[in-house]
Amino acid sequence: xxxxxxxxxxxxxxxxxxxxxxxxxxxxxxxxxxxxxxxxxxxxxxxxxxxxxxxxxxxxxxxxxxxxxxxxxxxxxxxxxxxxxxxxxxxxxxxxxxxxxxxxxxxxxxxxxxxxx
Amino acid sequence: xxxxxxxxxxxxxxxxxxxxxxxxxxxxxxxxxxxxxxxxxxxxxxxxxxxxxxxxxxxxxxxxxxxxxxxxxxxxxxxxxxxxxxxxxxxxxxxxxxxxxxxxxxxxxxxxxxx
Numbered sequence: 001x002x003x004x005x006x007x008x009x010x011x012x013x014x015x016x017x018x019x020x021x022x023x024x025x026x027x028x029x030x031x032x033x034x035x036x037x038x039x040x041x042x043x044x045x046x047x048x049x050x051x052x053x054x055x056x057x058x059x060x061x062x063x064x065x066x067x068x069x070x071x072x073x074x075x076x077x078x079x080x081x082x083x084x085x086x087x088x089x090x091x092x093x094x095x096x097x098x099x100x101x102x103x104x105x106x107x108x109x110x111x112x113x114x115x116x117x
Numbered sequence: 118x119x120x121x122x123x124x125x126x127x128x129x130x131x132x133x134x135x136x137x138x139x140x141x142x143x144x145x146x147x148x149x150x151x152x153x154x155x156x157x158x159x160x161x162x163x164x165x166x167x168x169x170x171x172x173x174x175x176x177x178x179x180x181x182x183x184x185x186x187x188x189x190x191x192x193x194x195x196x197x198x199x200x201x202x203x204x205x206x207x208x209x210x211x212x213x214x215x216x217x218x219x220x221x222x223x224x225x226x227x228x229x230x231x232x
Contacts, residue, residue, distance in 0.1 A: 032217060036223075043225045046220040104150075107160040108159060
């Protein structure tokens with residue numbers, strides 16, 4: 001069965017410091033991995049994705065994520081956090097070799113990022 | 118940019134009412150999804166549709182039904198609303214599963230309160 005784990009409910013970072021939001025996954029075959037951000041009372045916004053190729057993926061708003069196949073992880077990172085990055089972050093996975101309902105995205109439970117001035 | 122529009126941002130209904138949540142997308146996406154989001158539980162899939170008039174149950178379909186009469190529109194129906202259906206409801210759309218490397222795009226959500 002496919003699954004995603006975000007082990008931290010909340011991450012606290014000081015503005016200007018680097019941030020990491022962790023994600024590990026379990027999927028049969030090669031994964032497609034996604035990060036989304038949700039600001040209060042809004043829907044999810046797509047940040048970045050890993051499909052194949054370079055393990056370091058760059059996305060919107062200065063975010064990047066590193067795919068590590070041996071550790072089955074896809075951690076979200078940013079070199080210098082901003083107060084405006086405070087939001088809820090979701091990791092999602094889909095198996096590349098499945099279609100139909102088994103091709104649906106599986107979401108983690110979310111990590112709340114709080115960046116303090 | 119993809120636009121997924123949910124008809125209401127906030128909605129208050131009474132127990133036992135039949136409730137309709139509407140979602141429209143403008144990108145000719147084949148797939149459309151309804152999720153509910155609750156604190157600590159993340160996103161849970163209620164129903165999805167991969168074509169007009171086609172629907173499949175997600176993880177928590179009980180108490181809900183859906184309708185997709187046109188490609189761009191996907192409706193979620195609460196047959197007889199109950200207080201445990203108070204939640205944030207999110208609609209999403211995406212290209213068909215043969216384009217599974219593409220993300221889903223979300224609306225801004227409907228915060229539904231059942232009194």
